Amino acid sequence: MAGSSRPIDARGWLFEVEDANATTNTWLPIAGVNTFTHSPGENEETVDTTVFESDGQYEQDVMQRGASLSVEGQYRIDKTTKAQDPGQAYIDHVWTNRLGFESRNRIRWRHETQTQWVVWDATVTPGEQGGGNNDKTSWSATMTRCGAPTTEAVVSP
Structure with missing residues (x-):
C-alpha cells in the first residue's frame, strides 16, 4: 500500500486552555493560531555514562524529559463586543499573572x-x-510541560 498514507494539514490542529476559574470543566479554544511548534525534546537532560569499557564510543542516559508548545498567530477580538478571544484573554490576563504553584494550568x-x-x-x-x-x-x-503528558478521549458536544 505504498502511497496510501498522506500528510496532514497543519491548519487542522486544535488548541485549548482549561479555565481553572470555572466551576465546571471548561476548555477555551485558542483562536487566531496560524503557526505552532511542538518541541518534544525541550528541557531534556542527559548524563554522560561513557567509561573505559565504552571503547571510545559515547554513551548517555536520559535523566529528564521535557517538552514545549509554542502557538503564534493573530490577536483576535469579537467584532461586536471588542472583547479579546476568550482563550487568548485567559492566557494573557489570568494564567500569565500567576506565580509559584499557581503558575500551572492545563492545555490540550x-x-x-x-x-x-x-x-x-x-x-x-x-x-x-x-x-x-x-x-x-x-x-x-509558549507552554512548557510539567510532568508526564496524559490523554483524554474527544467527547462530542
Whole structure:
C-alpha cells in the first residue's frame, strides 16, 4: 500500500486552555493560531555514562524529559463586543499573572483527525505582540510541560 498514507494539514490542529476559574470543566479554544511548534525534546537532560569499557564510543542516559508548545498567530477580538478571544484573554490576563504553584494550568491539543487530546499540566510564557503599518497584530504564547503528558478521549458536544 505504498502511497496510501498522506500528510496532514497543519491548519487542522486544535488548541485549548482549561479555565481553572470555572466551576465546571471548561476548555477555551485558542483562536487566531496560524503557526505552532511542538518541541518534544525541550528541557531534556542527559548524563554522560561513557567509561573505559565504552571503547571510545559515547554513551548517555536520559535523566529528564521535557517538552514545549509554542502557538503564534493573530490577536483576535469579537467584532461586536471588542472583547479579546476568550482563550487568548485567559492566557494573557489570568494564567500569565500567576506565580509559584499557581503558575500551572492545563492545555490540550489534537489534530481534527485524532480521537484523543494530548493534555499537559504546564506553565506559560507570553509572547511578543506587534505589527507594522499593513499588518494584523500578532499574538503568541509558549507552554512548557510539567510532568508526564496524559490523554483524554474527544467527547462530542
